[in-house]
Amino acid sequence: MDTAFEQQVRNMAAAMRFPEPVYVTRPNLPPLDTVTGMLAAAWERQWLTNDGALHRQLEDELVRLLEVPHLSLFCNGTIALLTALEALSLEDGEVITTAFTFPATVNVLHWHRLRPVFCDIQPDTYNLDPAGIEALIGPDTKAILPVHVYGTPCDVNAINDIADKHGLPVIYDAAHAFGVRLRGESVLGHGNLSMLSFHATKVFTTAEGGALVTQDPELHRRTCLLKNFGITGEESVEAPGLNGKMNEMQAALGLAQLAGLDANTDKRRCLDGIYRRLLKEEPGLVLLDLPSDVEPNYAYFPVRVREDAFGMSRNTLYNALKAFNIQCRKYFHPLCSTNPWCRLETGALPHSEAAASEVLCLPIYGTLPESWAETIGTIIRSLGALARA
Numbered sequence: 274m275d276t277a278f279e280q281q282v283r284n285m286a287a288a289m290r291f292p293e294p295v296y297v298t299r300p301n302l303p304p305l306d307t308v309t310g311m312l313a314a315a316w317e318r319q320w321l322t323n324d325g326a327l328h329r330q331l332e333d334e335l336v337r338l339l340e341v342p343h344l345s346l347f348c349n350g351t352i353a354l355l356t357a358l359e360a361l362s363l364e365d366g367e368v369i370t371t372a373f374t375f376p377a378t379v380n381v382l383h384w385h386r387l388r389p390v391f392c393d394i395q396p397d398t399y400n401l402d403p404a405g406i407e408a409l410i411g412p413d414t415k416a417i418l419p420v421h422v423y424g425t426p427c428d429v430n431a432i433n434d435i436a437d438k439h440g441l442p443v444i445y446d447a448a449h450a451f452g453v454r455l456r457g458e459s460v461l462g463h464g465n466l467s468m469l470s471f472h473a474t475k476v477f478t479t480a481e482g483g484a485l486v487t488q489d490p491e492l493h494r495r496t497c498l499l500k501n502f503g504i505t506g507e508e509s510v511e512a513p514g515l516n517g518k519m520n521e522m523q524a525a526l527g528l529a530q531l532a533g534l535d536a537n538t539d540k541r542r543c544l545d546g547i548y549r550r551l552l553k554e555e556p557g558l559v560l561l562d563l564p565s566d567v568e569p570n571y572a573y574f575p576v577r578v579r580e581d582a583f584g585m586s587r588n589t590l591y592n593a594l595k596a597f598n599i600q601c602r603k604y605f606h607p608l609c610s611t612n613p614w615c616r617l618e619t620g621a622l623p624h625s626e627a628a629a630s631e632v633l634c635l636p637i638y639g640t641l642p643e644s645w646a647e648t649i650g651t652i653i654r655s656l657g658a659l660a661r662a
């Protein structure tokens with residue numbers, strides 16, 4: 274049986290429902306003929322993978338674009354992260370990380386027989402709180418694995434100080450942080466290694482894909498070796514590598530996208546501005562800050578829903594928006610700490626738990642019409658008013 278509120282939402286939706294689903298994101302697709310043009314050259318060369326010309330060109334372009342010394346392309350971000358752990362010879366111990374992330378961050382630890390030790394997040398940035406890290410460091414701690422959640426840089430200086438003091442390596446999950454700059458420099462310059470994801474849902478995509486970035490030439494050599502079975506020559510294998518290579522079709526999609534990246538960011542900035550204008554004063558909604566020393570990539574638009582003040586919970590808003598054909602996402606619910614293979618004697622994670630139950634990511638992508646963002650913002654305000662009436 275429907276509640277009166279559900280009935281009112283349905284009546285509202287009958288008048289304002291989008292004719293097609295509005296997804297949380299859509300891939301940033303370049304003109305198809307740019308991709309096929311590059312593929313034609315690959316066909317001509319009859320070279321599809323294993324350090325092909327397009328792969329090499331994309332690596333060079335990204336090194337230049339992101340202003341990083343060394344970057345190694347991968348078939349996806351998860352395998353890149355798995356390879357980062359192997360490159361640092363991490364095994365059989367504990368890694369301090371966050372539970373407020375996509376499952377991949379934590380699942381790779383399991384594959385290396387590493388146990389996640391969850392540290393709570395900062396309530397405003399959703400990133401690992403450095404103030405909680407030191408208390409979790411023990412004799413079995415092997416590394417720190419923070420995530421630049423939604424592309425917001427972690428407190429890299431504080432994390433670096435703690436890591437240096439305890440002699441621990443830091444691997445950043447920078448899956449969301451393509452192109453993000455902190456104090457005028459790439460955020461990928463911090464830690465021993467940073468992992469990027471180029472999944473279809475990311476601001477820069479190769480359909481599936483990813484990369485490892487490092488400042489250390491020897492670590493770069495190891496990541497390149499490990500993603501190609503550890504092979505150093507026709508008859509020599511130096512390390513137990515796996516197949517993490519990006520192929521020429523993926524690289525073509527990446528290369529074809531480079532010319533449109535700035536326009537994509539500009540459009541996202543504009544959509545971000547529309548949401549902020551419409552929602553910043555809405556009671557009970559908390560928007561993610563854009564710090565003045567950060568150049569963001571506008572990859573996500575997370576909104577925190579405080580039920581008491583907004584009038585309805587995040588889950589109710591999520592369901593109500595579905596009635597309008599608006600497909601938001603609860604990134605990141607459930608917390609990784611609730612997975613059976615992760616359950617440990619972890620301390621309380623009040624900020625992570627609150628974020629997992631209150632944050633909703635709104636649609637944002639380069640081809641989202643501005644008028645749609647206006648409508649989405651207006652619908653959210655109307656729903657709030659209805660709930661509080």
Ligand code: T4K
Pocket residue numbers: 296297298299300349350351352374375377378420446448449469470471472473474481482483600602604
């Ligand atoms: N670390 C972090 C912090 C991550 O967020 C991720 C990935 C990783 C590590 C691992 O990196 P990869 O191994 O994936 O490179 C999506 C992505 O699959 C995942 O890559 C991403 N994070 C995560 C945040 O989002 P889902 O389960 O939400 O995907 P899906 O298929 O439901 O897509 C979401 C929406 O995107 C769809 O409703 C419609 C749209 N979409 C999706 C695809 C695949 C399209 O319009 N076209 C498409 O081709 O996880």
